Amino acid sequence: MTRLAYRFRDPALAQLALTHRSAGKPNNERLEFLGDALLGVVVAELLYEAHPHASEGELSRLRAQLVNGQALAVIARELELGDELKLGSGELKSGGFRRDSILADAFEALVAAVYLDAGFAECRAVVRSLFEPLVAAIPRSSKDAKTRLQELLQGRGWPLPQYELVDSHGEDHAKTFDVTCEITDPMPIRAEGRGSSRRAAEQEAAETVLRQLQDLQD
Amino acid sequence: MTRLAYRFRDPALAQLALTHRSAGKPNNERLEFLGDALLGVVVAELLYEAHPHASEGELSRLRAQLVNGQALAVIARELELGDELKLGSGELKSGGFRRDSILADAFEALVAAVYLDAGFAECRAVVRSLFEPLVAAIPRSSKDAKTRLQELLQGRGWPLPQYELVDSHGEDHAKTFDVTCEITDPMPIRAEGRGSSRRAAEQEAAETVLRQLQDLQD
Structure with a gap:
């Protein structure tokens, strides 16, 4: 958790978020469901603010660019989540800690863990700090x-x-x-x-x- | 707005949420994008709490049952949003205020308007009060x-x-x-x-x- 700009009050939540289903139950699958929705809303708001003239269709398209397995895996790697994943022995041997889908899921679960640990404002701040540079990097469609x-x-x-x-x-x-x-x-x-x-x-x-x-x- | 358990500080936001694209621009399409994401997260959390043993797949399925055009139109009708919609003359004549998709979109936009007007806690409370009875009505899958x-x-x-x-x-x-x-x-x-x-x-x-x-x- 060294790389995430957040310190958990309840470290068990962070542990759960980093536990892949290959390690048995409980694992991060349910948190992932919640985290996916949280990412969706925080990134939706960022785009809503940053692109005041974009249509609903454009906003959806931009969000899909930012919130997908591959893009989330990039963030998960920046946070070095791979080193902290708890995997079953099979996944461990086959290098699951490097796999996009496992990394992306763990990141989503971690977002939910922050929400459950500290509430929406904190979760929103953490997600915004990660996505603001990505949103800013989208070429502003100045063309009408x-x-x-x-x-x-x-x-x-x-x-x-x-x-x-x-x-x-x-x-x-x-x-x-x-x-x-x-x-x-x-x-x-x-x-x-x-x-x-x-x-x-x-x-x-x-x-x-x-x-x-x-x-x-x- | 009489039926929604929320009083807007900025009534222009509520107006915008109820303005269909047939009435020109600005309209509620961008708000709808944000509202859809907000509904997603608040209902996700409700289900996460109410079904502590449900898998990610079950939670997704339940949410899709609760958050879809038809289901949202039912809520929109309970809130009597149809009477307050601002439609273009074509939609007005063809009865657009009764159409599921237009009602559902307006409801989503209204959820976003509450968020922008008062923040997440208020928006969450409004959405929870509408969806809690629906979540409670889901037969609890007590069977393993x-x-x-x-x-x-x-x-x-x-x-x-x-x-x-x-x-x-x-x-x-x-x-x-x-x-x-x-x-x-x-x-x-x-x-x-x-x-x-x-x-x-x-x-x-x-x-x-x-x-x-x-x-x-x-």
Whole structure:
């Protein structure tokens, strides 16, 4: 526990978090369930703050980049959790302390252990200190949705999107614009956007088309 | 907001949480991302407490039962969120305020709004008060894994599992038992379990077989 910026009041919790199921029961599997959820919320909040203009889809995508087995194993190695794992003899021989999944699970369990030991504020602080540099390293998508959509289509040699104003309504000082964005390749997609300016409506429509394109690729 | 046991310091947050994307931007989509994660952790903790013997797989399954679009829409209706939704004119005409997905999303967003308004403790209390009765209503699986596996197989007319002790090691006062559990129908599955008693090892092996059977059915 030397590397984690937290000192456990109840060291048994830390021990449990580092006990792999190969060592028998009780082990860290239940803590892992709780820790996964805690990581999810703390990283969600970090991204929510750091990317005030990102859509829900973008936030989800960014979180999946930061919170997955491989990424968590990197953190677990920085914390040198491998040296402190309690493994069964089989896993010990086959080098389980180096395995991504075992390391990632132990890290998740450790996050839950901090929560149970000291509460949310402490757990959040520990997780934020680990993830803040990673969130800061994400290139801030300064490009707007229309630009990203155009670049994506051009990169594939597909035709550019067509934007069309379909409606505008409301008083002059509070007008609302309805715009469609339409592409033909790789398949026909048409989305509507609404905004207080034509440009804002176009951005929203482009964002929706981009998301649908990304969903196709997933 | 009359039905939610929480009074917002910043009513604009509640307004935002109840604004569907059909009403333009800003809307509740980003809050929904955060709220989904918050619900996940608070319900995870409730289940972790209420089911101290449930495996990670069982906890995940129970949470998916409680936190999904349909279940959240039920809560949203109890809170009468439909009456307070801000929808675009299209959704308004087509009855969007009655739609499960729109109601569930608004509820998630509202959970995030409470968090941003007052912090985790308050948000946790609100979510717990809504989910505690639901968690309490889950039939407590008092049956152990061996019994559940046996009942499942008997119910389908499949042969009963075979348990076999494959190894025991360690000093007499701290012996470890390795046991296999094997079934033939609906397909051959064999799992190992380890424990400080033969019975404990059998339970663990049965649990793994049960989980694999459940994965097959998903």
